[in-house]
Each structure stands twice: as structure tokens, then as C-alpha cells.
Amino acid sequence: MLSKYDYDAIVIGAGVGGLVCGCYLAKAGLKTVIIEKNPKVGGYCTSFSSKGFSFDTFVHSLGSCRKNGNITKIIEELNLTNEITLNRSDPSDIIITPNHRIFFWSDFRKTIQEFQENFPKEAKNIKDFFSYLLNHNNISLVSIRNNTFKDLLDRYFANAELKAILGFPVLGNIGLPPSLASAFAALKLYQEFMFDGGYYPSGNMQTFADVLAHKFNDYGGELILSNLVKKIDIKNNKTMEIILAKKNISMSSKYVISNIDAIQTFSCLLGETIVDKHFLNKLSTMKTSLSMFILYLGFDNEIEKLPKEGSNVWYLPHYDIEKLYIGAEKRGANNIAEYMMHIFTKKNISIFINANFDSKEYWNAHKEEISIKLIKKLEISFPCLSQKIVYRQMTTPYVLYKTTLNQKGAAYGWASMPSQFAEPGLTQITPIENLYLCSHWSTLAQGVGGVAYLGNNTAKLILRKERINSK
Amino acid sequence: MQNNIPDNLENELKQLIALTIGISPEELEITTNFWSDLGVDSIKAIAITVAIERRYKVTVRDEQIPQITTVGQVIEIVKDALKKKSDGK
Numbered sequence A: 001m002l003s004k005y006d007y008d009a010i011v012i013g014a015g016v017g018g019l020v021c022g023c024y025l026a027k028a029g030l031k032t033v034i035i036e037k038n039p040k041v042g043g044y045c046t047s048f049s050s051k052g053f054s055f056d057t058f059v060h061s062l063g064s065c066r067k068n069g070n071i072t073k074i075i076e077e078l079n080l081t082n083e084i085t086l087n088r089s090d091p092s093d094i095i096i097t098p099n100h101r102i103f104f105w106s107d108f109r110k111t112i113q114e115f116q117e118n119f120p121k122e123a124k125n126i127k128d129f130f131s132y133l134l135n136h137n138n139i140s141l142v143s144i145r146n147n148t149f150k151d152l153l154d155r156y157f158a159n160a161e162l163k164a165i166l167g168f169p170v171l172g173n174i175g176l177p178p179s180l181a182s183a184f185a186a187l188k189l190y191q192e193f194m195f196d197g198g199y200y201p202s203g204n205m206q207t208f209a210d211v212l213a214h215k216f217n218d219y220g221g222e223l224i225l226s227n228l229v230k231k232i233d234i235k236n237n238k239t240m241e242i243i244l245a246k247k248n249i250s251m252s253s254k255y256v257i258s259n260i261d262a263i264q265t266f267s268c269l270l271g272e273t274i275v276d277k278h279f280l281n282k283l284s285t286m287k288t289s290l291s292m293f294i295l296y297l298g299f300d301n302e303i304e305k306l307p308k309e310g311s312n313v314w315y316l317p318h319y320d321i322e323k324l325y326i327g328a329e330k331r332g333a334n335n336i337a338e339y340m341m342h343i344f345t346k347k348n349i350s351i352f353i354n355a356n357f358d359s360k361e362y363w364n365a366h367k368e369e370i371s372i373k374l375i376k377k378l379e380i381s382f383p384c385l386s387q388k389i390v391y392r393q394m395t396t397p398y399v400l401y402k403t404t405l406n407q408k409g410a411a412y413g414w415a416s417m418p419s420q421f422a423e424p425g426l427t428q429i430t431p432i433e434n435l436y437l438c439s440h441w442s443t444l445a446q447g448v449g450g451v452a453y454l455g456n457n458t459a460k461l462i463l464r465k466e467r468i469n470s471k
Numbered sequence B: 001m002q003n004n005i006p007d008n009l010e011n012e013l014k015q016l017i018a019l020t021i022g023i024s025p026e027e028l029e030i031t032t033n034f035w036s037d038l039g040v041d042s043i044k045a046i047a048i049t050v051a052i053e054r055r056y057k058v059t060v061r062d063e064q065i066p067q068i069t070t071v072g073q074v075i076e077i078v079k080d081a082l083k084k085k086s087d088g089k
Helices: A016-027 A070-077 A108-118 A120-133 A139-144 A149-156 A160-174 A183-194 A205-218 A262-270 A277-285 A321-329 A360-381 A397-404 A447-465 B009-021 B034-038 B042-056 B062-067 B071-086
Strands: A007-012 A032-035 A047-050 A053-056 A086-088 A093-096 A101-104 A199-201 A222-224 A229-235 A239-244 A250-258 A291-299 A312-315 A339-345 A348-355 A389-395 A435-437
Touching: A007 A016, A007 A239, A016 A032, A016 A205, A016 A250, A016 A447, A032 A205, A047 A205, A053 A291, A053 A339, A053 A348, A070 A447, A093 A160, A101 A108, A108 A120, A120 A149, A120 A183, A139 A183, A139 B042, A139 B062, A149 A160, A149 A183, A160 A183, A160 A312, A160 A321, A160 A348, A183 A447, A199 A205, A205 A222, A229 A262, A250 A262, A250 A447, A262 A277, A262 A435, A291 A360, A291 A397, A321 A348, A339 A360, A348 A360, A360 A389, A360 A397, A389 A397, A435 A447, B009 B034, B009 B042, B009 B071, B034 B042, B042 B071, B062 B071
Parallel strands: A007 A032, A007 A250, A032 A222, A093 A312, A250 A435
Antiparallel strands: A047 A053, A086 A199, A093 A101, A229 A239, A239 A250, A291 A348, A291 A389, A312 A339, A339 A348
């Protein structure tokens, strides 16, 4: 199409957002390359096997897979229906507190009933809240743009325990307590993940990323693995040039889509000779999301008492979510309370806790102790679990940083606070013409469903600009 | 300029909205419907609203939100907000 460039589009980062964007661009006939620094694709959506056990590194299930859901649309539009099957765990999530146990079922009416049975005095408010929440894509959602999730919970409910239970998945999946989380982002989390979640691809999470990468190749896209982009230059005001770390290869393109950390993109790759100083200053004052500490365990025998395979178990020890967030901001071995456990099978599980970044040294010094304390915590619900452990591995915030170069190992890109939502210049559209963002470092969306939406939507914007019919 | 309302408000808003949703300003007629013609969804509608509020340092009132559908209607919302601002309300 654009012969004066080496490529029509260069995508930096082969996470799900970049893969989806690349697929749509290549499918439409644009000469597209995706550059990934790691030897495999997926970003946070990867898997690994060790000593006979298989785990997903970070993302462990998919949402937005209902009819017309973001992932469903992508699978259909990219003709992937024969290549990937999604199975849904039912229930997808279970929240356990000192005096409640709430299941999230694939039939959302059953889930709403669960809440009503646990909180009969709030039954009508629960019905009203969820009917508002499940009202997708309504313009009235604009009115909550400046609200926190706490504002919204307070509008509907009086019961503090109920509000804490509803706030807990927001803390776990967005990394902010209700008092700080954007009401819109929290609603999207419930719409797209808690009420439409628990899907697992045939194979594992890596399969999902790999299938997208194969499709990208089938559409004529070029994938470069194990090479880092070290610079983006702009020539003659228009042409973007990418320089790779290995062999100093340079390649020009009309469009660049950054599916990596925004601070990396603007401060390191572009730099202050290209990007406005005020914009760079703004970036440096913005808040990033919390990181994550993940523990992977394999057992010699099945632990029968574990909940159903494929489900997520959320353990909430008390109802002070704000206190749990403060704890996560300075996570240490003496400060382990809440956790989320994903059951791969009854023989292997992973446990997630929100954590701050601190430093490489901090995690090297404390990861062992933290993992032991976390196992002790699990034993409250599953006695003698430690005796069955034959495999134990950890991912620290520093490892998340090293894997993705996400600032401070941020698990969800920018912190989804109302003040940072849809930040001008940091949506998909950036101050640099023809440079787009399609990861969770755009301030529009988080989670796999969110970045899949952004990848698709960003490709549509580019194709529209090129007057190419995207159908 | 009256009541702090820029003379070229229509063009300014076309530029701003086009930039926010990633299209060319020429694609925006005064009656182009963001939702049905341009596929704007609730996320993009928030982005448009935030962009307008930041640019003109105004607040779009809740009852005006359903009118964020065309450039023409957005012009009226911004005019109203700027007038209220200059009246000190």
C-alpha cells in the first residue's frame, strides 16, 4: 500500500492487544510487523510447564466471551472458531468471607440470587444495582465518569459487608479499593469479567496468544521475536523509524502501534526531543497500578477439598478493603491477609496477592518468607496442604517488570482512578500523529477483554484513516 | 467572542471530537450521529466528554449527557456551560 515505507504498520509488543491489532491490520492487507522482546508471544497471557505441572503465568481465564462479547467478536471476525474452543467454568468465581460464601454462576440470575440470599434486606437494591450494571453501553454511564466505585456502592447499598464483597474483585482485578477505583472501570470489570468470565481456551492461555500469532502470520504479518525496540525516531515530520537493539536494524513505517508501557514509549523510545516536555511531566506524575506476587503450587496427590477446577476462589478475611489496599501497598511477610486462588486442577493451583514494586533486592530477600506465610494462610482452609507440595515457584513484581518492562511491574497499566480515565493524549490517540496505544497503558481499558477491544478498535481507526473497508 | 464563547467553536469542537475518537474532522457534519454513524460507545463517549471538560474547563451536567450525540448538540452544551461559567454560576 505505502511503498515509501518498509512497513505500513509496526506493532511494538506481542501481548494480546498488539496481536489482535496486528491481525486486523494484516487481514486488511497492510504490511504489518509485530516486534516482541521475549522469545514467545502473549505478554501477560503466557503459560509454562515445569516438573510435570502446567501453569498460566498471569492471566488465567478470559472474559467477554458472551455472544457479541469482545473476545467472541474477535474469534469470529478473525476466523478462529476452528482453531480455539473456549470452555467455561461454572461457577467462575467464589468469594469466601468469615460469614458469607458467594458463587458467580454462568447464569447471572443465579448469581444475583446468591447475593440476595446472603443479604435479604438489600434484595431490591441488589436487583437495581445489577440491572444498572448489566445495562451495557448505555450513554448514561457517562454520568459516572468522575465517580469512584465507592460512590456507586454507597448510592445503592447500606450494608458494609456487601459493599466490601463487591469491592474485593475490584481490588484484586484493578488493584484499587472502591474509594479510589473508577466506577466505570469497576462496572466494566463486572460486566466483562465477573459476570462473563471463567472461560478457558482449549490448551492453555498461551494457546490463545499463539493462535492469534499464527493467524497474524497466515494473514501475511511478520513476527519478530527476541528483539527489543530501542528507539522510535520521526523523519521528515511524518515517517516513523524504529531501531531494534539486536543488529541495530532500522525499519520505517507510516503507523506505529505501541502495545507496551506508555512511559517506555514516550520517555525512553521517543524521548524529549520529540515529545512535548509538559506531556512527559504529566506522565511522570501519573499513578501506575499495583503489581502482583504470584505463587504456583503443585501437589503429589489431588486435594479433594479444593473447589471446582477452573474456578477462582477469593478469600476475604475481614471487611475493611481500604485496609487491605494499604497492606498491599507495603506488602511483606507479616502482612498477608486476602488472596485469590486459581484452581487449574486439584493437583496444581496459583495464588495471587496484590503487591507494590519496591525493588529487586526486596523481593529476593522476602519472596521465600512471603510464600511460606501465604501457604500457612491457605492451610486455614485446606489443612496439611504444605505436606503435599512437590512443586513451588513464584513470580514477584520484579519478575513482572523484567518480563514486560511495565513500570514498577504494574499488573494493570495505569491505575484506573476517575481522574486518570480517558486522559487526553493517553487514550488510543496520542500527541504523536500516527502513533497509537492499544495496551492497558491507554487509559481506556484494562484486562484481556479490554485490550482485545482496544487492539481491534485501534486497527479500525487506522483502516478508516486509510479508507480501507475493515469487513 | 461573547460570554467567552469562541467565534469558531464549531470548528474547534469538530477538531477536538475528531481527534478524540481518531477520525478526520471532515468526516464530522453538524448532524453526524456519534453513536449510529461513527460507532461511538460508552468508553468513547466518556473520552469525548472528558476532552471537552478539560479543554473548556467546564462541567457537562448529568441531564445534558443524553444530548452528547452530534456536534450540533455538543456546541449547545458547551455554549451553555461557558455562559454559566461566565455568569459565575
